[in-house]
Amino acid sequence: MALNILVVIAVLYSVYFCRTLLLPIFVSGFIALFSSPLVRFLADFKIPHALAAALVVILLVLVLGLTCVFLVGPAAHWLDSLPALGDKLTAHINGWSDQFKLLRSQVMPDANGDSNAIGSALETIIFSALSLVAGTTAMLLVQVAAVFVITYFFLVYGDNLMRNFVRAQSSFAEKKKAVIIFQTVRDDISRYALLISIINLGLGLATACVMAVLGVEDPFLWGALAAILNFAPYIGPLVLSVILTAVGFLEYNTWGMALIVPGSFLLLNFIESQLVTPTVLGQRFNMNPLLVVLWMFAWGWLWGVVGLLIAIPLLVCFKILASHLNLIGCWINILDGDIARQ
Secondary structure, X not given: OHHHHHHHHHHHHHHHHOHHHHHHHHHHHHHHHHHXXXXXXXXXXXXXXXXXXXXXXXXXXXXXXXXXHHHHHHHHHHHHXXXXXXXXXXHHHHHHHHHOHHHHHHHOOOOOOOOHHHHHHHHHHHHHHHHHHHHHHHHHHHXXXXXXHHHHHHHHHHHHHHHHHHHOOOOHHHHHHHHHHHHHHHHHHHHHHHHHHHHHHHHHHHHHHHHHHHOOOOHHHHHHHHHHHOOOOXXXXXXXXXXXXXXXXXHHOOHHHHOHHHHHHHHHHHHHHHHHHHHHHOHHHOEOHHHHHHHHHHHHHXXXXXXXXXXXXXXXXXXXXXXXXXXXXXXXXXXEOOHHHO
């Protein structure tokens, strides 16, 4: 038991301190699983496998580049609006402080009544965040380039690696079993990655349309954020709801109208999470919400924002592998979200 605990600690230590190396590999693996059906589709038209993989990677680079070019302007605009948000919040807090001045003086007689400190604190947080982003931009670009390079090699040589593993098996029965397991796991993971991406894209488009109807500026920016952050269930939508609350406050200046903006998104997210996703994915990929949240917090601590985004795909991959390879036996049932329905 003690040895197992030491092994877990050693693995966590390695994953944390090797994140710069491991992050591009993990992300590349997920992208390769998502795009491998497209590579096989192109290969059916007698296109060489290496060329088909190159075309898919080029397409991914173009999509990412065009998306960044399309969204960088609106994102910069809203970053410039953050000080204005701080001023508006300060003004509202000043109004509230007048109403509760007597109560505050009785409860906290030594409290400082200068509410402008909140605006200063917000400004400090904003500039600190911008400095952090500027300082990590170069490393981010290097890692993005590494992701696409590794993705290409996954797409070209991933199947060859598996074929070599199959050849290494001693008997025909073991080779057949290895092929079946590999194809089943690959198809299940690719199916999940494709379906969840389509669902999140649909949520993003629906969010953009609703924001446009509400008259919120730059609706496609919020749609893109909704699609990306929905890869981190519960936490991602919560973060976007807070952001949309601030956006609604800037747009409408009153809390009543401002709450309509995040409320509309939360309604869409409820429909997606409770109706669309269970219907499309079925109970096979359903997992316990408590374990999902704990898993995301763990990977968020290990690898930051990217860890949050890849935590659930990683958990799904682990569940698929564990179920087919019988890695943890009956313990796999702990991951299930609703035993009563099964």
